[in-house]
């Protein structure tokens with residue numbers, strides 16, 4: 417029996433209709449290096465989506481491998497209540513140094529969804545600890561995505577990810593997404609006055625007494641289809657939240673660590689949140705680790721004599737895992753040693769310029785870019801923005817074509833995107849864009 421036959425007999429893959437695997441079985445990957453993944457048949461695929469948006473410095477970066485190996489030889493794991501370790505302390509200090517001012521406390525967990533759950537729970541309990549238990553509701557964007565656990569799904573917009581689970585979610589407020597291509601206020605980029613924010617303002621004005629926090633993905637909304645929205649929206653939303661005494665949670669799980677051309681996307685808007693959620697790029701995609709950063713004001717509201725109901729009763733077995741912390745420290749070292757951020761800033765304008773050329777293609781309705789992320793929304797008819805019939809499974813066709821060309825293109829619905837590892841070279845970008853252009857230009861023929 418082949419490896420894949422054994423896989424399909426025993427395993428259940430995420431976000432996968434397993435029946436699809438009858439005609440499109442998973443690809444058995446055996447090793448990885450830099451931008452490349454290699455399968456058991458000797459095929460090489462360039463990882464243009466950073467392995468679910470988490471790879472930063474390329475696969476198996478020697479410095480991260482070395483840091484992990486070194487750490488494993490000294491301390492593999494330690495429970496993080498009543499015990500600590502140097503790696504967690506150093507990493508915490510470093511994260512406080514590089515994140516926006518005001519974020520002074522670091523709480524560890526192990527994936528993006530838990531980082532979000534922690535922020536929601538901290539905000540809720542903050543208000544309870546402050547004698548304001550009625551402030552227990554949350555606001556999110558109607559196309560937001562914050563993870564697959566119950567709290568994270570509840571603050572996310574309704575989508576295929578949440579549909580089946582609606583009965584188990586708690587109610588939250590949803591306001592219009594600043595989705596410029598499908599502007600909720602019928603405006604275009606030239607006439608935009610960020611009018612979509614009016615609903616948020618009205619909601620907070622009327623209901624701020626019951627609202628604990630507003631949660632946003634700053635500037636780039638990944639799972640919604642790589643929607644890129646103006647920094648001005650984030651600035652205004654942050655101002656409104658502050659004006660009405662509502663916490664701002666910024667979910668930088670996908671946008672953190674240089675993706676958008678700044679270390680954190682909120683820097684584009686000079687916004688400092690009450691909570692920041694980080695994961696994915698934190699270890700450059702090597703090990704599961706996450707953090708929720710918050711302020712002294714939040715921390716202080718939990719600080720009290722024992723016994724007290726003010727303690728934060730939340731934690732995970734792998735909280736602050738030492739090997740994960742070592743991988744994160746190495747990831748941040750490489751940012752400095754390889755001048756990663758500066759190189760993204762150098763590459764991004766040329767990348768954005770070349771991406772605009774995709775807009776000439778018959779079925780590319782909209783092109784949006786930020787940092788080394790680009791998305792192309794495919795439509796059957798550009799003038800009317802009519803989408804393809806979902807039964808056509810255009811995305812799947814592009815995925816297959818990509819594989820033939822040695823690229824992992826994994827469209828979300830009809831949005832084809834590139835989420836390039838930050839280590840990608842100009843030459844590699846050129847090859848990726850040429851191949852992708854070729855694939856998209858043959859679409860529908």
Ligand SMILES: Cc1ncc(COP(=O)(O)O)c(C=O)c1O
Pocket residue numbers: 527528529530532561562563564633638639667668669670671695696
């Ligand atoms: C913005 C955002 N938040 C949270 C998550 C959830 O992260 P995880 O898959 O690690 O739970 C994701 C995952 O894609 C994300 O894009």
